[in-house]
Amino acid sequence: MAQDDKRAETGDLASRISKAQSERISVRAARALRRNEMTGVGRAFRLASEFIAAIIMGAALGFGLDALFGTRPWFLVALLLLGFAAGVLNVVRATSELNRMTADTAKGVPAVTDDEDD
Incomplete structure (x- = not known):
């Protein structure tokens, strides 16, 4: 049962990481725009x-x-x-x-x- 709890926590962590990475796409795009801009x-x-x-x-x-x-x-x-x-x-x-x-x-x-x- 402890193994199932650890897997649930790990799965939750993976979903939170992917959510945070998708939210940061706009920040990366804005930085790329500023790098190319004079x-x-x-x-x-x-x-x-x-x-x-x-x-x-x-x-x-x-x-x-x-x-x-x-x-x-x-x-x-x-x-x-x-x-x-x-x-x-x-x-x-x-x-x-x-x-x-x-x-x-x-x-x-x-x-x-x-x-x-x-």
């Missing part, structure tokens, strides 16, 4: 580099064309403004891409339950 600082550096790179390229091309044709500062000013516009466009495109990636990865992930308020 951090806020990463997003800021990407957007800043997209913006600054376009402005620097516009200024460099404008300076080079001014030196080549001797028309200082007309090409520099024109291409600097064009680089600024291209930088803004790059930031808008990158932001929409990052938002789309975040929305696509979050579709299949269940919400994390909060057990601390019970």
Whole structure:
């Protein structure tokens, strides 16, 4: 009879373990999502580099064309403004891409339950 009690306790323990593991699937999925997601600082550096790179390229091309044709500062000013516009466009495109990636990865992930308020 003692053997039957031990088996019942073991069976109960196994069912509790499987229940706890199934409840933790959502936590594991949320952790996996966070691992694949870019951090806020990463997003800021990407957007800043997209913006600054376009402005620097516009200024460099404008300076080079001014030196080549001797028309200082007309090409520099024109291409600097064009680089600024291209930088803004790059930031808008990158932001929409990052938002789309975040929305696509979050579709299949269940919400994390909060057990601390019970």
